[in-house]
Amino acid sequence: xxxxxxxxADWLATGHVTEQxxxxxxxxxxEAAFHFRQRCGTDYYSTRLLSHWLLHSGTGLxxxxxxxxxxxxxxAASAQQGRSSKEVxxxxxxxxxxxxxxxxxxxxAGPIAQFxxxxxxxxxxxxxxxxxxxxxxxxxxxxxxxxxKKYGLDQASRHPAVLExxxxxxxxxxxxxxxSTPVGVTEEAVxxxxxxxxxxxxxxxxxxxxxxxxxxxxx
Numbered sequence: 001x002x003x004x005x006x007x008x009a010d011w012l013a014t015g016h017v018t019e020q021x022x023x024x025x026x027x028x029x030x031e032a033a034f035h036f037r038q039r040c041g042t043d044y045y046s047t048r049l050l051s052h053w054l055l056h057s058g059t060g061l062x063x064x065x066x067x068x069x070x071x072x073x074x075x076a077a078s079a080q081q082g083r084s085s086k087e088v089x090x091x092x093x094x095x096x097x098x099x100x101x102x103x104x105x106x107x108x109a110g111p112i113a114q115f116x117x118x119x120x121x122x123x124x125x126x127x128x129x130x131x132x133x134x135x136x137x138x139x140x141x142x143x144x145x146x147x148x149k150k151y152g153l154d155q156a157s158r159h160p161a162v163l164e165x166x167x168x169x170x171x172x173x174x175x176x177x178x179x180s181t182p183v184g185v186t187e188e189a190v191x192x193x194x195x196x197x198x199x200x201x202x203x204x205x206x207x208x209x210x211x212x213x214x215x216x217x218x219x
Contacts, residue, residue, distance in 0.1 A: 008034050015069035026059045033069075042071065045092055048080075052088050055081045090125035094138075102137030104147040113153055 005011045011034050012019055022030065033050055040046040047070050054066050055077065067077035080088075094100075108131070115130050116122065122130075124141055132138055139147075148154040 011037070011069065015065045017065050017069065023060070026061060029054070029057055029059050029061070030069075044095065047072070048088060048092060051077060051080050052083070052085065084123075087123055087125050090123075090129065094125070094128065097138060100138045100140045100143070102135075102139055104131070104137070104139055104143060106151075108135065108147075109151045109153065112148075113151075116153060 005014060008031060009019060012030070019027070033054055036050055051066065051070050051072060054061060055063065063077045063081060064074060067074050111134060112127070115127065119126070124144060128139065128141070128144060145154065
């Protein structure tokens with residue numbers, strides 16, 4: 001599809017870009033982008049490649065004017081800014097493959113978890129390619145996101161929880177049995193203080209005879 005504008009100045013006007021405010025490098029880059037747009041058209045793939053190049057060309061062009069020039073939303077351009085060239089090609093390849101078909105089954109969770117463990121920095125497109133190669137199933141990114149969240153395999157769930165060390169109570173001292181303590185009486189029940197003596201009336205009166213009485217058997 002050809003562009004509706006015929007001149008470079010008209011194209012800049014669609015993005016609310018002032019030509020006088022551009023640096024020499026920015027002007028050269030945008031002129032090249034304009035000619036690319038004129039020759040290759042405004043289809044999805046041409047726009048995807050051109051937006052990726054403009055956002056990563058290092059000329060200082062902001063996301064908003066680039067999005068307006070290419071007819072993209074601000075959110076789509078921002079997402080494009082954070083993707084690698086490999087992810088752009090993978091996204092285009094999946095679009096060429098057609099509409100996603102198939103379903104993620106529960107038995108896929110184990111191999112997917114192993115894949116994520118072995119390749120923790122793999123992108124979503126890498127995981128989608130792994131699923132397609134392994135089970136010949138094509139699914140959308142939204143379906144994959146719901147599947148990963150359901151089985152705790154999304155990035156937020158895979159972050160290890162950092163547990164702060166808690167103060168453990170000191171183990172209770174094991175009481176050592178004292179041989180002098182009567183059986184059945186624990187050491188905690190024995191008061192270390194001396195017991196008071198009972199009153200004198202508690203004791204029997206001393207014997208009045210100096211020798212044992214005849215009524216008492218000899219010991």
